[in-house]
Amino acid sequence: MHNLARDYSRWLHAGMMPAGGVMATQFTDDTLSEVLAYSSRRDSAIWTGTYLASEALRFMTTQAPDAARQIRDTLETLHLWWRIPGDPGYLARYAAPADSPAPIQAILSDSEEEVHRDVLYEGERWHWRGNISRDQYQGVMLGYSFAYEATQSPALRELIRKDVVDFIEQLMRSEEQPVAVRVGNSTLSTQVRIPYAVFSKVEAPDGEPALTLTLDPFEAAGKGVLFFSPNAAELVRQLPGLGGFANIYQPTESIQLGAMFNVALQVTEGVSEYAERRQAIAQHYEAHADEWLDIATGWRNSNQCADAYFGLNIGFMPLYSWIRLEQDPARKLRLQREVLRDAMWEEVKDHKNVFFAFIYASQAAAEDEVQSVADFHADQLARFPTAPNLALPRDLTGKYPESEQCEGLSAVAVNVDERVPASFTWERQPWKLVDGGTPNQVYGGVDYLMAYWMGRYYGFIADDAPGTCLLWRRDQ
Template sequence: MSKRFALARSRIRRPEEILEQTADEVRARLLQRHLPHGTILDPIFEAPDSEVVAAYSRGGDSAIWTGHFLAAETYRFVATGSADAWYAIIRCIGEMRKLVDVTGTNLLARGWLPADSPWAASVAVEEEGNGIYSAMLDGAPAVWIGNTSRDQYLGFLFGLSVAFEWIYDEGIRADIRDLVTRTIEFLLDKDWAVRMPDGSISTVFWHRVDQRLAILQVGRQVNDARFSKPYRNERLLGSAQTIPVIGLEVLDDHSSYFKFNLIAIAMFSLIRSELSDTHRGRYMTAYKVYRRTVDDHGNAHFNMIDRVLQGPDERRDAETVELLLAWVRRPSRDFSIDWRGVVPECGEDRACDPLPVEDRVRTDFVWQRSPFQLHGGGDGYIETAGVDFLLPYWMARVYRII
């Protein structure tokens, strides 16, 4: 082997090296710029090429993405044993508690900020349609975002469930148990209707037996004495109903694509903790209806959920690595894309085939955006937190795909 060839070969970075470096860089950026008050927000910069933060955005999704970030940090700790990850988990749970404390009723807030935060005004303007409420939190004035949706609950509890599964410290588990119990008790007390302080209902879980079961399963996981009976009662008739419910959801594989992330994290919480072979079999049947719909969508997050629930698969697992490498090629800012007239189209704003990951719409969590979407995005002012990379990457590390 010539010295020139050997030198060139030594400079070729292996995929695992690229991914590890990206994970470190994305996490460092997230910690520096996306947690101004402890829960996930996305910065708005003065210009697309500026590093100066002018405001913050996407405060209405703090609960769901902070939950996903907690899951990512948990898998990071499992993969590395890092003390930094350990303390990040503790901090994250403490900050998530504020999303429940701030409302004063155990209602989950979409997001919150100190009233005197320099970012409070811009977030309040953007989230005005969801309702901005004043409160006291830890003795200081605060504002919180209402109109809480089902996806905020599911993402919030997803993260806490993952942390409880893998972290055996009794102090941390006690904190998770208390937070999950308060959150679910609120839903049960309100008969699965999410009521705001003025009595209005922002959403209900009445039509989603799969989501009710998933939430109660998380409750049973962390507090069996309190939630085992409600879960079993719901499961008695509900487990079989999950099949038609999900079957109806997947009829449209493009519109409201975020629904597929909700199915993924709900079934993940539901199936992996199920002890009954009969009911687990029903849940798996429902899950496979969903999985057959999305298994060719090029989705690293969904692939990792499938790895946990269905075990190793050489083709899928190799694809996951390639999808994560494709994510690395995406810009971190929300520059617009428009592939209309460029790729074959099969309907309004729909490509015939999934777009490559690097060509998809720039957004906060790419895996919940339709891979067929032809155009969208912004002007490059908003930066993504990168939780959509960190979560599947660290799951892949834990399950030895990388």
Template structure:
């Protein structure tokens, strides 16, 4: 709280309630800047690259915009480059091939095939998040252009479903080289509806602007599968496109992290209005459907359930996602009904259930937060890294957007004690050599007065991870089996080591921070294939924004 003297009177200003900040020396400042801390720089990383952090960021920002984003797709994707025949080396039998261009020159026009999948939206949104932080630090016109282009993709990703607030997992426009919808004849089964709604099926948009699928009972193309009585139309602008239904929590974790970061960090009016609209649509969809995502066919999506006691996940995990998504929508819209849903239906600040609440046995959502279910099995070996990342995405933004001190501190305590630094937990997040985990923890933990201060060691370990991050995301051969011993079986019967591997030792993945860092595996190289560098860029630019990484490091 700060006081200012105006017209001879002291005026009280509560920095946290008004701006989400702390008061220091009579000014409101962001919590992570309180006390102007200076962090260690990890001078001697074991597997450090010769490039500086800034040099790697410059390379990755360049290749991401140049190679990984096709302007007609409007999302970031992994890419396999075209190849050309070249002279063979001495003793090598022909024909011999090489990428059409080097990674320093190749553009989206040099792509042979785009690597698309059911989590396109998640991975692209995490890269989009990196650009929001980059823009906040640098005001880079290129970062803003990237944000605007990928936001167009976010709008399409929701609009193509024809359901406000509902993102698709994956969409494919016609006539983009290197990517195409599943063939409706040879891959007819990909468009066939399933009885249990536990598969992700493709939806075809035809010239009539309606959604077409193959009915599982009649085996005929139709606009009214199952119990639908009216066709799902009005999608004329997407004629010739296809999209994948049955969206999941995974997708929303990335979308909402990105939309929240952009709202907090980007000052472009057009961008802000777009983000506010998307946040509002998501929250309104959840309000209208009592915390469930309802698909285009009127059925509940398999992994789109955020009601805390629905048994689709641990109550604390689901409650965190629900609280974050509704709060972002409330802040974006300032809509009284969405605020009421957050304050009275979820938190029950008035002390009783809100009118119409259908889940009679449920408690206040803050009462569930401790039940995250993240660390499972002996030595935490049955843990689910998808859940770790999803809940951290949501908790990061929930803390960021909550400005009422009591609830903000509750969320911060939950994050530290049950998510990122859980005591008596062998594999808690900040022990995993994961820069994203470490920086999120350090930025959103309680800071300032009556706290234990900045997370100096955690931040420096995050910097070590970035220094050891590969200087390219070209697919290279790796082997963590031969350098470790089996410690335990994972939930999917894989093999884990006792200690986390450095990011330098692990197989290149779409988003390196998302996977199990203890996993023992081998992978082959592919000189044509490059993954999106959203992982390095998101952690790096977060570190820059929060003051953990100096510009010259």
């Protein structure tokens, strides 16, 4: 398993991190020597941040010098993605120099509305992809938290600190500004206060953020604005005629806020230059943390036949950080029992999801028996395909019982070695029986690296290659 981690690192760096960002790669032929195109281009931030977390865990487990270098390089890449868009706390999905090779240029096509080209940053021109979503922040914040713990470099710690604090202070502002709001067939321009939001001037139509609201069932979409509101009704009630709108609690957003504020407290602890700013963050957190926790206990899996399984990941990932970093013992215990164990783990315990299992096993309340959970899922991880992880066709018809409720899906979770490959297996539903595959497409293995180094860090997996040099070589 340790040797497989080395193999995945080699493949990842050889062809699946264009301009420093993690993607999947389709090659021109089965020699896998020439890049045809990159995919997963809208999800590079979340998986690059997750890769950073895996390297931080590797460094804390092994003290490998090359892991320290990867932490540095990946932090510098993500720092650029925070800064190039130009608005506080607004993260790019991906960015690359304007003079990049053709396959990278194709990632950032000028035909796509969310792509911004030839943006000047510190004297150089860049292309970047916007229209950021909440899930992208979760991988980046997870990576920043672990990287801050792993590195002792004052410069890298300050880089992390600046990005995180700027983001959290933006969320705290709750700015009031003109917004174009569309509800049904009506559009009005009005002043509203948008709590817990980041803004992008370049992505706002005519310079004014735009919101489209559907009230029953409630849905919200924005242009030039992304919000992390734990109660969406706080926004809706500001609109004419909707002052009595019922609460719309959002457990996943509450978990995200709890995690992100804790990361900000982590990276400012004991730093005198940030003492006043840290105090403001801490006061805000203490004023709202229990409210967010109460909302988080209402987390439910709303998936129907696994139509949006990725939503589970964007709850588990920040919950991992919130529990790890929470300093209040009573609050931490509620998170462990009521949110992690009783709500979320209970829902996925038979999914053979190694990432979720290792989060649960490492963060569970002391009274929970987790060794059998860790052992079973370590065995599943040992089944992970060898590198490179090709998008080969799958047809498991007849091998697994078919679900009576969900056509074309298995009634039980498919073993890890037989699953349809993906950029991050643990965010994809585990019941798919048939997939046509994609010729010569390779996935980078961040899913394996993150789970493996979690397993090593927490003692769920032993080193099966002690004393062996596992540094990948660039000439291989």
